[in-house]
Amino acid sequence: MWLPCGCTSKYVASSFARRTLASYLHVSGRSRCNVAAFMPEAAGLEGVSGRAALRELSVSNSESFWAAVARHRLCWSTPFHTVQDCDLSRGKIKWFEGGKLNVSVNCLDRHVHTCPERVALIWERDERGSEMKYTYGELLEMTCRLGNLLRRHGVKRGDCVTIYMPTCPLAVASMLACARIGAAHNVVFAGFSADALAERIRDGEMLLLIITVNQGVRGGKVTELKKTVDTAMQSCPTVKQVFVAMRTDNPVTMTARDIAMEEVREQKEMLKEDVVCEPAVMNSEDVLFLLYTSGSTGKPKGLVHTQAGYLLYAALTHRYVFSYHDGDVFGCVADIGWITGHSYVVYGPLANGATTVLFESTPIYPDPGRYWDMVERLKINQFYGAPTAIRLLLKYGDQWVNKYDRSTLKTLGSVGEPINTEAWEWYHRVVGDGRCPVVDTWWQTETGGICIAPRPSDPDAEIVPGMAMRPFFGINPVLMDTEGEVLTSNNTSGALCMAQPWPGMARTIHNNHQRFIDTYFQPYPGYFFTGDGAYRSEEGYYQITGRLDDVINVSGHRIGTAEIEDVVCPAVAESAVVGYTHSIKGQGVYAFVVLKKGIDVQEADLSRQLNGMVSEKIAKYASPDFIQFAKRLPKTRSGKIMRRVLRKVVESDLEGLGDLSTLDDPAAVQEIIQAITCRKK
Ligand code: WTA
Numbered sequence: 132m133w134l135p136c137g138c139t140s141k142y143v144a145s146s147f148a149r150r151t152l153a154s155y156l157h158v159s160g161r162s163r164c165n166v167a168a169f170m171p172e173a174a175g176l177e178g179v180s181g182r183a184a185l186r187e188l189s190v191s192n193s194e195s196f197w198a199a200v201a202r203h204r205l206c207w208s209t210p211f212h213t214v215q216d217c218d219l220s221r222g223k224i225k226w227f228e229g230g231k232l233n234v235s236v237n238c239l240d241r242h243v244h245t246c247p248e249r250v251a252l253i254w255e256r257d258e259r260g261s262e263m264k265y266t267y268g269e270l271l272e273m274t275c276r277l278g279n280l281l282r283r284h285g286v287k288r289g290d291c292v293t294i295y296m297p298t299c300p301l302a303v304a305s306m307l308a309c310a311r312i313g314a315a316h317n318v319v320f321a322g323f324s325a326d327a328l329a330e331r332i333r334d335g336e337m338l339l340l341i342i343t344v345n346q347g348v349r350g351g352k353v354t355e356l357k358k359t360v361d362t363a364m365q366s367c368p369t370v371k372q373v374f375v376a377m378r379t380d381n382p383v384t385m386t387a388r389d390i391a392m393e394e395v396r397e398q399k400e401m402l403k404e405d406v407v408c409e410p411a412v413m414n415s416e417d418v419l420f421l422l423y424t425s426g427s428t429g430k431p432k433g434l435v436h437t438q439a440g441y442l443l444y445a446a447l448t449h450r451y452v453f454s455y456h457d458g459d460v461f462g463c464v465a466d467i468g469w470i471t472g473h474s475y476v477v478y479g480p481l482a483n484g485a486t487t488v489l490f491e492s493t494p495i496y497p498d499p500g501r502y503w504d505m506v507e508r509l510k511i512n513q514f515y516g517a518p519t520a521i522r523l524l525l526k527y528g529d530q531w532v533n534k535y536d537r538s539t540l541k542t543l544g545s546v547g548e549p550i551n552t553e554a555w556e557w558y559h560r561v562v563g564d565g566r567c568p569v570v571d572t573w574w575q576t577e578t579g580g581i582c583i584a585p586r587p588s589d590p591d592a593e594i595v596p597g598m599a600m601r602p603f604f605g606i607n608p609v610l611m612d613t614e615g616e617v618l619t620s621n622n623t624s625g626a627l628c629m630a631q632p633w634p635g636m637a638r639t640i641h642n643n644h645q646r647f648i649d650t651y652f653q654p655y656p657g658y659f660f661t662g663d664g665a666y667r668s669e670e671g672y673y674q675i676t677g678r679l680d681d682v683i684n685v686s687g688h689r690i691g692t693a694e695i696e697d698v699v700c701p702a703v704a705e706s707a708v709v710g711y712t713h714s715i716k717g718q719g720v721y722a723f724v725v726l727k728k729g730i731d732v733q734e735a736d737l738s739r740q741l742n743g744m745v746s747e748k749i750a751k752y753a754s755p756d757f758i759q760f761a762k763r764l765p766k767t768r769s770g771k772i773m774r775r776v777l778r779k780v781v782e783s784d785l786e787g788l789g790d791l792s793t794l795d796d797p798a799a800v801q802e803i804i805q806a807i808t809c810r811k812k
Contacts, residue, residue: 320468444635
């Protein structure tokens, strides 16, 4: 039923059909030929006479568009019968029902069949110059062994496996092994603390197994991942087994619950397993993974992505936003613990048969030339990173870039937060030698893949620095005013919403569909609300202006201000956390703290203690950059803290404090302004 022959023949047949169609179109009309050459998936769509028309059709007749693309780009064991069944007003999203497929087959087997020796992964290990390559054949073998191992240890279709690992081949194989046997995965960023890990495991229910490594290595520093898992386990009684792989040679204490996987290339437990693992036949809408992200409450939400729609969207955006072509080496430096790692390190590139880089290190280890040395050594064609790293590297100077040959680079990408013009220009001029398009890509954990980016567009279409600009195929953004009305004119700003569903969007919040509806569909009924604000220029280009809710974005990592406020310290009566502009991190964390009456502590000691507590309860990146002690916080008469006012004070925008008429006691604001001014002096 699966591969090899089914897929191969389909593959050959379709590429044959493509060639024939393309040559026919070449004779019959130039513009149609362009579309077929640009996007073979769309060649059969009626009445499409250019890229602009294709984009229009993808919105006006999205079913035809997505049906054509899904048939062409994915390998199905049973074709779907219904393209979509969505109702945004109820948060109901279903794509490609009736269709059956396996994501790991789409990411591995079909490429193994056509080119088993192609490199799937290049693991750029923390130790510079020690990269390791894995072919599609090897990755399939590792995935199958791991899939069998998971099955032997009782993991069934519909279960959920937590993966707490740094970016490495075994982590990718673990994700794909889950997909192969029909289990969902829940990757938790390896920088999260034991408490944060435990919270994510407990929320997931039915999570009986964890995969981790003895220790992580990043920037030359060792992190005790297994120990962190041990601590988390104290509050996770449902977890039955922990698989432990060895990233370093240092042994760790093993308990009855732990199973050693031994070294990466010779996983002893895994070697017992067969290299053939029958893929589970999955429905399009079965869960592929949960991924936790911060919202505006203290509790992170487990967004749920499903099989076919997610994979299709990741693959299509990877191919067209970055202009990825067969044989390219794709270098996305995100950690697999974030959605960017899921979509553009793992699923998108592998679905397209790409060689994808797994970056384990930091931009400045062992020196600020690390990225560009890697680009030269691995011959990277597309480089995709975060503005925070670009801003950091810019400060070290051009010589670290110029030292290395970057002539293989074709496209540069940016993600996670707004990229300021200075960083954009430097990325374009210095890193890309002024010849590579820079794509500022806007999207979210919720959207599954890139929604707004300068490309694809005509090859010479303008790219405006610091703007995501153009919606992707099938994406229909709208801006809303404060009354909830759609803003139709250009040169205007509003709340960014999506008027139509697309296959990559999240389907629900794990165990809490009501929260899903309340957060994304209730604020503007009939629309998906992104939580971001945006500006639409005179030309109709989009520029993201930032979050409209209490979520801040530190070095491209989302964190809810409430999550930090929820870290309880006995000396603290109440606190309020806001984001402020930070020259490297994009946003920094500013915490206002009111002590309980009668508490006598040194502020510096308490600041240190609070920082330690936030690192321990959440992660280091969430730790406040400033802690301001205050007698009281500005509140409305109904007792709500006015964070809007605090934000303005922190940014020294006293003119922009806005309407203070609802404040309970305006003197509270004056006190805070004074305290901050004293501090700055
Ligand atoms: C922000 C990351 C400006 C935005 C893929 C969004 C951006 C949140 C951009 C999602 C961009 C992401 N320009 N802001 N190009 N990309 N953001 O879920 O506020 O970790 O809502 O997904 O990051 O963060 P998340």
